[in-house]
Amino acid sequence: MPYSNDKIKVLIVDDLSENLRALDAILRAPDRVIIQARSGLEALELLLEHDFALAMVDVEMPEMDGFQLAELMRGTEKTKHVPIVFVTAAGMELNYAFKGYGAGAVDVLYKPLDINAVKSKANVFVELFRHRTAFENQVRALEESRKEQECLLQQLQATQAELQHSLNMREEFMSLVAHEMRTPLNTLFLEVQVRLSQLAKNNLSIFTPEHLQKMLDRSERQLKSMMRLIEDMLDVSRIKNGKLSIQPQGANLSLLVRQLAEDLTPLAKESEVEFVLQIDSEIEGHWDAFRIEQIIINLLTNAVRYGKGKPVHVSLAMEGEHAVIKVADQGVGIAEHEQKKIFEAFERSGDNEVKAGLGLGLYISRKLAEAHAGEISVVSQKNHGSTFILRLPLKSVAA
Ligand SMILES: Nc1ncnc2c1ncn2[C@@H]1O[C@H](COP(=O)(O)OP(=O)(O)OP(=O)(O)O)[C@@H](O)[C@H]1O
Ligand SMILES: [Mg+2]
Incomplete structure (x- = not known):
């Protein structure tokens, strides 16, 4: 019933x-x-x-x-x-x-x-029950609101921690940027000072073509590294504003990878790193070559930077509908818990003895790969090297 x-x-x-x-x-x-x-x-x-x-x-x-x-x-x-x-x-x-x-x-x-006695007794118990139920409901509501408050408090604390983290990051980032800019700027500045004083002394014999060439090469390198830094920072703000776009065109990835490895060989030599290439020929597709270049340069420079002077294997091959580039070093490696983090902005693996760069390269690379409907991933073990894998569909849709 x-x-x-x-x-x-x-x-x-x-x-x-x-x-x-x-x-x-x-x-x-x-x-x-x-x-x-x-x-x-x-x-x-x-x-x-x-x-x-x-x-x-x-x-x-x-x-x-x-x-x-x-x-x-x-x-x-x-x-x-x-x-x-x-x-x-x-x-x-x-x-x-x-x-x-x-x-x-x-x-x-x-x-x-006695009718009245029955009535009044029943009334007493019914009233008691009504009060008890109301009280229990209040206790339940109180408990619920306490839980809600606790939940809110936790959210608040999490947000605060996040905020503090990004504030710290920002601080650290500012000092990193200043540091990264100062080094090439100092070198340039000194170079200019020296040349100016030579000019002032009319010491023109020093400006031979070879000397000039070397001098300009050096300056170009410093300028390029500053330009890259600024470009990276601009890319990050483009990404944050959703304004990162790619312009895919016909491109030959085999040529591109080969060319980049060659361009970076002098830099690799400075760290006594050798590139070992295994590149399938004629892998062509539809990509923004300039942006893909940016990804590969970052992977190669990282491999050199964190590669402990051991050979870096670079391969390019087709896997189904995807062109797959692998950059494998035998260097410091990345601990499992860091492997996701390094693809975030300003994240640099905490326990690395090598500290260089702003920690933007992989973040930008991942975003660029995603803009190509591709992906970038890492397989690594602490102290046993890392392999970064970039998978690109042959035809990427323009983002
Ligand atoms: N091949 C690698 N071996 C070991 N650790 C790596 C490797 N590549 C990247 N990492 C780790 O991932 C972090 C992030 O790399 P990312 O390229 O984003 O930044 P970065 O190289 O430090 O600076 P930037 O690229 O902005 O100059 C690095 O700081 C490093 O700790
Ligand atoms: Mg990098």
Whole structure:
């Protein structure tokens, strides 16, 4: 039998239906549902199913009497707090029955029933139940709002930590940029000073073509490294503003990789690194060659920088619909927990003895690879070298 949930339920138990009818009539009220049980067993079943504000139990019943029912109720978690009002014939000896019931609310009504006494007793228990339910709801709501607050607090703390992290990063970044710019600038500045003083002394014999060539090469290198730095920083802000775009055109990747390895060989030599190439010929596709160049240069410079002077293997081959470039060094390697981080902006693996660069290269490379609908990944083990893998679909959709 379905009962509306917002009404308070009262259980009446009696083996005689006329008694049930009479009690029902006395207890009936708009905010209540009176549920009847004809036996102790039926009452128990109902007690397990519903939350009752009160059970009015006839003491004298066949099979299970009111006391036995009460005993069973006290033994079950769900029913043990339901207040019981026994209904019994006047003059019955009740003392023994109360043993062990001390904890629960128990009361007695004597037949013949005094209508007002029954009503007011029932009202007391119903009110009690109403208050208890309201109180429980409040406690539950409080607990919920406490949990919500805790959750908010955690979010706040996380945001604060993130903010602090990016503030620290910013600080570190500023000093890194300053440092990275100062080195080439200092060199250039000194060079210019020296030449100016030679000019001032009219010491022109020093400006031979070979000398000039060397001097200009050096200056070009310093300027290029500053330009790259600035370009990287601009790329990062383009990425952050969603303005990084690529212009794919027909390009020959085999030629490109070969050419870049050759261009970077002098730099590699400075670190005693040798490039070992295995490049399948004529891999052609639709890419922004300038941007792909940027990725490969970064992978090669990283391999040289972190390669401990050991040979770097560079390969290019087709795998299905993808051109795959692998740059494998045998250097310092990257710990597992760092492997995801290094593709983020300004992240440089923490436990590297080699500290150079701004930590932008791989971040930009990943974004460029993604703009080509490709991907870049790393396989590495601490102290056992790293292999960076760039996979590019032959035809990339312009982002
Ligand atoms: N081949 C590699 N072996 C070991 N660690 C590497 C390798 N390549 C990159 N890393 C680690 O990943 C970090 C991020 O590389 P990324 O190229 O983004 O920055 P960077 O080389 O430090 O600076 P930038 O490229 O901006 O000049 C590096 O600082 C380094 O700790
Ligand atoms: Mg780099």
